[in-house]
Amino acid sequence: xxxxxxxxxxxxxxxxxxxxxxxxxxxxxxxxxxxxxxxxxxxxxxxxxxxxxxxxxxxxxxxxxxxxxxxxxxxxxxxxxxxxxxxxxxxxxxxxxxxxxxxxxxxxxxxxxxxxxxxxxxxxxxxxxxxxxxxxxxxxxxxxxxxxxxxxxxxxxxxxxxxxxxxxxxxxxxxxxxxxxxxxxxxxxxxxxxxxxxxxxxxxxxxxxxxxxxxxxxxxxxxxxxxxxxxxxxxxxxxxxxxxxxxxxxxxxxxxxxxxxxxxxxxxxxxxxxxxxxxxxxxxxxxxxxxxxxxxxxxxxxxxxxxxxxxxxxxxxxxxxxxxxxxxxxxxxxxxxxxxxxxxxxxxxxxxxxxxx
Amino acid sequence: xxxxxxxxxxxxxxxxxxxxxxxxxxxxxxxxxxxxxxxxxxxxxxxxxxxxxxxxxxxxxxxxxxxxxxxxxxxxxxxxxxxxxxxxxxxxxxxxxxxxxxxxxxxxxxxxxxxxxxxxxxxxxxxxxxxxxxxxxxxxxxxxxxxxxxxxxxxxxxxxxxxxxxxxxxxxxxxxxxxxxxxxxxxxxxxxxxxxxxxxxxxxxxxxxxxxxxxxxxxxxxxxxxxxxxxxxxxxxxxxxxxxxxxxxxxxxxxxxxxxxxxxxxxxxxxxxxxxxxxxxxxxxxxxxxxxxxxxxxxxxxxxxxxxxxxxxxxxxxxxxxxxxxxxxxxxxxxxxxxxxxxxxxxxxxxxxxxxxxxxxxxxxxxxxxxxxxxxxxxxxxxxxxxxxxxx
Numbered sequence: 001x002x003x004x005x006x007x008x009x010x011x012x013x014x015x016x017x018x019x020x021x022x023x024x025x026x027x028x029x030x031x032x033x034x035x036x037x038x039x040x041x042x043x044x045x046x047x048x049x050x051x052x053x054x055x056x057x058x059x060x061x062x063x064x065x066x067x068x069x070x071x072x073x074x075x076x077x078x079x080x081x082x083x084x085x086x087x088x089x090x091x092x093x094x095x096x097x098x099x100x101x102x103x104x105x106x107x108x109x110x111x112x113x114x115x116x117x118x119x120x121x122x123x124x125x126x127x128x129x130x131x132x133x134x135x136x137x138x139x140x141x142x143x144x145x146x147x148x149x150x151x152x153x154x155x156x157x158x159x160x161x162x163x164x165x166x167x168x169x170x171x172x173x174x175x176x177x178x179x180x181x182x183x184x185x186x187x188x189x190x191x192x193x194x195x196x197x198x199x200x201x202x203x204x205x206x207x208x209x210x211x212x213x214x215x216x217x218x219x220x221x222x223x224x225x226x227x228x229x230x231x232x233x234x235x236x237x238x239x240x241x242x243x244x245x246x247x248x249x250x251x252x253x254x255x256x257x258x259x260x261x262x263x264x265x266x267x268x269x270x271x272x273x274x275x276x277x278x279x280x281x282x283x284x285x286x287x288x289x290x291x292x293x294x295x296x297x298x299x300x301x302x303x304x305x306x307x308x309x310x311x312x313x314x315x316x317x318x319x320x321x322x323x324x325x326x327x328x329x330x331x332x333x334x335x336x337x338x339x340x341x342x343x344x345x346x347x348x349x350x351x352x353x354x355x356x357x
Numbered sequence: 358x359x360x361x362x363x364x365x366x367x368x369x370x371x372x373x374x375x376x377x378x379x380x381x382x383x384x385x386x387x388x389x390x391x392x393x394x395x396x397x398x399x400x401x402x403x404x405x406x407x408x409x410x411x412x413x414x415x416x417x418x419x420x421x422x423x424x425x426x427x428x429x430x431x432x433x434x435x436x437x438x439x440x441x442x443x444x445x446x447x448x449x450x451x452x453x454x455x456x457x458x459x460x461x462x463x464x465x466x467x468x469x470x471x472x473x474x475x476x477x478x479x480x481x482x483x484x485x486x487x488x489x490x491x492x493x494x495x496x497x498x499x500x501x502x503x504x505x506x507x508x509x510x511x512x513x514x515x516x517x518x519x520x521x522x523x524x525x526x527x528x529x530x531x532x533x534x535x536x537x538x539x540x541x542x543x544x545x546x547x548x549x550x551x552x553x554x555x556x557x558x559x560x561x562x563x564x565x566x567x568x569x570x571x572x573x574x575x576x577x578x579x580x581x582x583x584x585x586x587x588x589x590x591x592x593x594x595x596x597x598x599x600x601x602x603x604x605x606x607x608x609x610x611x612x613x614x615x616x617x618x619x620x621x622x623x624x625x626x627x628x629x630x631x632x633x634x635x636x637x638x639x640x641x642x643x644x645x646x647x648x649x650x651x652x653x654x655x656x657x658x659x660x661x662x663x664x665x666x667x668x669x670x671x672x673x674x675x676x677x678x679x680x681x682x683x684x685x686x687x688x689x690x691x692x693x694x695x696x697x698x699x700x701x702x703x704x705x706x707x708x709x710x711x712x713x714x715x716x717x718x719x720x721x722x723x724x725x726x727x728x729x730x731x732x733x734x735x736x737x738x739x740x741x742x743x744x745x746x747x748x749x
Contacts, residue, residue, distance in 0.1 A: 002359050003651075003658035009358070069358050238740045253743035255729075258736035265735055266672045266679065273651030273669075274644075280360060292647070299644030347640035348633070355640055356616055356630055 032084030054114030061110035079228030086153025093120035123148030416469030481525030603677025
């Protein structure tokens with residue numbers, strides 16, 4: 001059995017971690033969170049230099065030719081570090097073109113997406129429903145009209161992959177005025193959100209209706225972010241408990257605190273295996289793929305949120321301030337909780353897909 | 358990363374399956390089932406499929422450590438409905454301790470019979486005044502010529518009435534600090550002065566007992582490890598006991614039962630499994646169970662290549678316990694007012710009705726050390742928080 005990380009995978013995670021921490025004296029997460037537009041060009045260049053934008057893109061098109069599990073490992077580190085930007089949207093758009101695009105579409109976009117000369121994002125569902133069955137946009141006469149919600153980093157994107165009614169996908173280039181983007185006042189300032197509006201926008205649909213597959217991939221990458229984030233919050237909170245002194249001793253010596261932290265570790269730690277399995281479900285296209293991934297995202301989003309809320313409780317007042325970094329992860333937990341569907345919605349999806357049979 | 362076992366292991370799986378097809382006849386009508394199981398275990402051990410870490414001269418299969426092969430064997434045995442290793446205090450708790458600490462004559466004398474269930478052992482650890490704080494035991498043993506003379510009381514002793522022997526922690530060095538005054542001693546349950554009194558459990562059954570030891574004599578060399586080393590010796594057993602509590606296959610079986618209860622029972626004429634609130638709760642528990650399953654799979658895979666699985670291994674017992682409690686709570690919701698009644702007459706561990714099942718599930722939080730003790734261990738070893746009673 002090969003259900004552990006290879007040396008290459010460990011090296012990939014280390015490289016991404018060093019890349020994030022090497023920028024702005026380890027304060028990238030804070031600088032981007034507090035900046036006006038959330039852009040981090042130096043970090044993007046760093047990811048490009050690592051080849052991280054092309055992790056899932058075939059080598060024929062200039063990528064590394066790796067799997068979703070490897071993309072998930074990158075996203076885990078980004079979640080741990082609260083790294084800014086739209087990495088997930090970019091790699092999902094690339095994956096969509098790769099699995100569902102025509103040879104021409106692949107030739108045109110994949111090399112550019114791999115080397116970062118074009119940046120992409122996705123608009124998969126949103127307020128009207130995240131699941132592929134809920135998508136409503138239609139391409140008529142090669143034109144797209146209507147709204148697409150919650151696209152991360154759309155202000156920096158050259159193209160967007162949009163989910164269509166029936167589970168199809170289309171490429172749309174960000175050409176104003178046929179595509180307008182409106183910034184939202186998102187709570188997670190490390191992943192800025194935009195509403196999109198299409199007015200006779202030129203659509204280039206992908207020939208294969210791979211929407212459900214790309215939606216599953218989105219959920220897996222959110223799982224990865226959630227696991228990375230939850231582990232970091234765990235670490236941050238245990239550090240605090242070891243060093244914060246009250247009643248003459250570190251608060252981590254009090255059994256009430258110790259037990260709460262032990263319980264939290266027992267919630268978070270087993271999720272590493274769950275994350276890997278969810279990614280493998282996608283890579284191996286296992287029969288239980290969609291329902292397992294839906295359950296995994298529901299579970300991880302709940303665990304991350306619970307970890308984050310408990311961390312505030314364990315920190316006391318400092319944990320509720322803007323200055324203390326914990327709030328950045330709390331808001332990322334809120335993002336991972338709602339984006340792609342809340343735990344309740346996803347559990348109902350898993351039931352529909354047969355998880356109780 | 359993938360889920361394939363690789364050619365070597367697939368071949369091993371086929372080998373085990375072929376052996377089982379040839380050697381295990383499930384439920385031969387009229388046959389003596391116990392004798393059949395015993396014969397099968399002997400054969401499977403000779404082939405190296407059971408008791409793999411034990412030398413052949415002590416009744417083991419004597420194979421190199423290979424967590425994956427062990428998992429394959431367990432899976433194939435389960436598939437064929439064939440008996441695996443005997444799950445008893447003797448084979449799971451005493452045997453590994455003897456293997457690590459026992460003298461050669463002790464291994465020779467006790468190991469084979471303990472592994473194969475030919476002699477039954479019970480564990481004499483807890484006392485009325487020493488539960489979680491096990492090191493405060495007061496049962497004492499004094500050397501009198503060629504024998505230890507033991508006086509005291511043990512409690513929560515499973516299978517004491519059936520047991521041939523007990524492995525016990527007793528105080529032999531009353532003047533030493535509490536952890537260093539304990540010895541690990543073996544005794545014959547049929548010796549004069551041993552009295553077993555059954556304890557009735559909340560389910561109505563009697564698994565546990567009190568054992569009174571009144572001037573019980575046991576040979577001077579029936580001590581495992583040195584005098585005063587018993588605490589250290591007993592750690593071997595405790596870590597094995599904890600690892601064995603609530604593994605994923607056990608949790609998965611509980612989950613299956615939970616779904617089964619939801620299918621059988623109705624609310625306003627509708628099967629519970631079609632009610633959204635019940636669906637949500639089962640699906641939530643399923644998330645926990647999946648995480649536990651794949652976390653253990655990850656640990657096995659990492660072990661097999663010499664990587665350290667880290668904190669996850671410390672969490673397994675508590676994770677399994679918590680899932681067991683969630684399942685129990687939801688089951689109780691589903692059995693409704695039947696929870697006002699005692700289990701139906703004739704229900705047993707082998708054939709549990711739903712009420713019995715719900716009541717019994719409370720014990721998962723106790724076996725092998727209570728959950729709060731487990732939380733201390735996790736906090737101190739995995740999170741490096743200050744130790745209990747020792748301000749850093």
